[in-house]
Amino acid sequence: MRSELAAAEPSGAAEPLAGPLVAAMSAPARAASLLEEATDLLVLHRDFAAALERCEAGCGSLGPAGAEAEAGAEAGSSAEVKCSLCVVGIQALAEMNRWREVLPWLLQYYEAPEQLPAKVLELCILLYSKVREPQVMLEVGSSWLRDITNKSLPEYSSLLELYLLRVLLPLGQFEEAEELVRGCEALDSAQQLALLRTICESQCQWSQQEEMHSVAEEQQGTTREAVLGALPQKLLAMLTLLRRALTSISSHFYLIPYKKMLLAVFMLYLVVRLDPASPTSLPFLYRLVQLFRQAWAAVFPPVRRPPVQD
Structure with missing residues (x-):
């Protein structure tokens, strides 16, 4: 202190x-x-x-x-x-x-990475494994473990096992892991066999996870295709119903007497337009009367009678 x-x-x-x-x-x-x-x-x-x-x-x-x-x-x-x-x-x-x-x-x-102390390398592997970034230590750990000087260190076997479990296996590097284990002279036959069994089990779990992932993706694709396939069918049904409704409405329109309907609309317009309470109705009435007189005079000219003789 x-x-x-x-x-x-x-x-x-x-x-x-x-x-x-x-x-x-x-x-x-x-x-x-x-x-x-x-x-x-x-x-x-x-x-x-x-x-x-x-x-x-x-x-x-x-x-x-x-x-x-x-x-x-x-x-x-x-x-x-x-x-x-x-x-x-x-x-x-x-x-x-x-x-x-x-x-x-x-x-x-x-x-160089090969010169890192064993304790420092161990701490780095644990750190990057904890933050779920083991790929950062992939090249560094491989270089350190393949160095001839480091192979004589007493911590070599424990670091190889840590690198195997925390870096290689989570990344699916099974071939490199098996190669490192078989080429490590610091491990005895029992240790090598245990590590090879761990590699095999991890590879089986990796394959099962990949199969489950592929099955899930296929199910999602099938569900998506089913939804997309059902959508045009629903749309086609809605269009068919809409066509039938329009056909029915048009047939009803054909049965309506258009002349009577137009006359009724025109009379309704006149009633609304000629409302005496409306200030705009008087000028319209005056123009309407004038137009009516002109039309009447044009169609029926006044009859000229000869003068009465006494």
């Missing part, structure tokens, strides 16, 4: 350590101090951004992977401190919901 001075430090400080004492510290010791700060900020203060800054500063002070080999006796401690800084950094990124940045962030401090 850090001292009270480190706890009172602002969370966004770019250089958490300062002073001649800190400057005189070696890179592994400075990285270990930053690891303590990052752990306190992550667990106690829940300041994930500041914890990530400490992890970045510590990993940057240790240099790229492989440089620790030149440090002699401090090589092992530097690698462990760097691995711990990466673990804390992964947790901080996950807490900030920035899990997509985890793998690119790690590859800043490890030149």
Whole structure:
């Protein structure tokens, strides 16, 4: 744990350590101090951004992977401190919901996926499996497991099983999974047989799920076709009923005497139009009388009688 001075430090400080004492510290010791700060900020203060800054500063002070080999006796401690800084950094990124940045962030401090520590790779597989993005670790895990140096690590067999269960099988990569199991010398015959049985069972479940999915799609297609097929039949029935109704109405119209109907409509119009209570009826009556007289005079001219003679 850090001292009270480190706890009172602002969370966004770019250089958490300062002073001649800190400057005189070696890179592994400075990285270990930053690891303590990052752990306190992550667990106690829940300041994930500041914890990530400490992890970045510590990993940057240790240099790229492989440089620790030149440090002699401090090589092992530097690698462990760097691995711990990466673990804390992964947790901080996950807490900030920035899990997509985890793998690119790690590859800043490890030149290749094969150089990732076993603990870091395990944490990445668990993280991306939890967020249902196992395909992110497909190439990284395959490269790490096929590396000759990593095959001699004691964690190799457990990581292979984890990669198999959390990445390959959920993605349906059964051939690659079987190839990895058969080519792994770290597994004894019983372990290989158990893993091969797991692969076979997972493949059977995968096939059953695909069959069920295809059957469901076929049923949906059949239902859709049935609905689309029933729709034109209903439409045709409605059009037939509409045609019959129009035919019946037209036959009734043919039986109506149109002249009487038009005369009745005209008389109704005149009654409404010649309403004495309506102010517009008087001019219309006057024009109607004038037109009637003109028509009468044109058809029946006045009879001229000779003058009466006494």
